[in-house]
Amino acid sequence: MISKSIIIAIIASLLLLTPSASASDYTLGIFGNANEDDNIDLKDVEYTGLIILGLDVQTQLADAKYDDKVDILDVTQTELIILGKEKELTFLDGFKEVMTVTKPVERVVSVWCTNNELLKVLDATEKIVGVDGGMTQKSTTLFPELCDLPDCGGWHAPNFEAILSQHPDMYIPWLITTADSASTYGILRKRFLEEKLTNVPVLCLDNSEYCTGEYFLEEVKRLGFIFDKRKESAEFIEFYKGCMDPVTELTEGLSEDEKPKVWITSLFFSGGEVTSSPYAYTVFDPVDLAGGKNIAAELGSISPGTKVDIEWVIEQNPEFILLQIWAAGNKKSPYAPDYPVSNIEEQVNGVLNCPQLSNVDAVKNKRVYVIQYSHFTKGPARSICVAYLAKLFHPEMFADLDPLAMHQEYMNRFLRINASVNSVNFLYPSLNE
């Protein structure tokens, strides 16, 4: 009888370890996810029991109560998390640092427009009590519900007094997990904010284009648990995959020769003009996913990018040039009906008319595009951005792909904007031209 029970338990543990067909490539970084897959469910309850009985390997995330031991209290805590009844939730933030929040999280100061877009997608903007006076307050089309909230300073210049006066449960700044620790967006910035905002948890989100899709999906799912918006996060993840998967299923099989060479730059760093040492993004996930070849990818692991010699660009002879543009520079979101299109026209024409680049294929074939940074290459719309780029890079392969329809659904369903996708400005010239 003893041996039979042990054999059953061992088989059960092996089954738990076997990845299911729908398994993702990420681990949901919430303590209670004992088997370290992409979800918290009854399998984690069982797995924790097996750990206590010494029948399975102890994992970091099995310690649901985060008290440095795995015991039966972790089983109950995991069940409470599954039921959404937990009083505290411990998780790994964007920097993979352990963070515990008291639930429910009801008052959030969030000062970066793309993070706020993500909260909007999760239908969690009712929890935001303070925003940045820059993009979020000015994005009346995108964030009508946030425009009148108190200005708590921008991402670069927080107004600590204003933040603390809101008595927030959490502060969400703009941080980049891949940035150098000492940079404006790195881990030391988080330390600075924590020092200034004693007793207010500082949550690092990073939905930038430098991060992988797996990281982003994990972040969305994690936010669903933090803000009690699991149904909404699951719906959005399904939509996101519905946009992304049809693209990556085909682009993953492309050889290097089949991928067009792409120079991703921004004229922001050079006063709006192409200079002798323009900028090049070395890491840019949407281009990779869409089946393009980033010409600067081999320049090293500098993230997000570096200045290059214009002669080097000419030598690389990119087939596409993408000019990333900051919506914040215009103080208008690309969803605004009065978005100044003339600004982006000028940028495209500036490159097309640049004498130094006249022999580059992208210029000769007029494949120079302005691409929006905020709300497109980063943030929840990134899967739509990938679809746009795939259609641009491989029009025959993706003849049936309809990125505009995806974008329209995203606007209507997740952003609750009733405008037509043809009236917004995320890629210029548009796919229709």
Place this chain on the structure above:
Amino acid sequence: MEKNSRISLKKSTLFGICFAVFLIAFAAVPAQAQQTTVNLNTPELVKGSTVYTTVEIDNVTDLDAGQFDLSFNSSVLKFLNVEDGSIEGTKIPLQWRLIDAGTVRVIFNLEGVTGISGSGQIARIDFEVIGDGKGDLLISNGLLGNTEANQINADWGVTAASDVQKSTPGFGGVFALVSLIAVFCMVKFGRS
């Protein structure tokens, strides 16, 4: 006259304090009665027979999960099985494993997180008595959790059948102690 009145006031104050101590002591006794206790009950060990050891629990509130290790002298007792217990009619579903030749680890987790309150039996552990000597039955690493994933403060009481049962100071003990203090106070301050 004034001096007598002061002494009288002092005495009244001291009596008041003593009375308050009495009240606190009385209030504490029922609270102790609600202490959750876990006891191990083992009948007499007779060589060649099967012995059914039970783990009993009293006065538990909102119990959701628990765990304990039961060690035993494997040269005297041969482990046979663990049977689910029951508290106030609710089954306690157990999982267990022999973590070494003389220790069985038992865990349980009630379905959902509604919890159970009251008294009953957590588990029955069956042994065959195969040798002479002491059974050395001992519960360790005992832990009970409530429906909020917090530890339930419990007295794990008797650990072996042959051990003397642990007990909390009862009403008599508390009464005697408090009375002694009160009399001491009255005598001392009465003289002054």
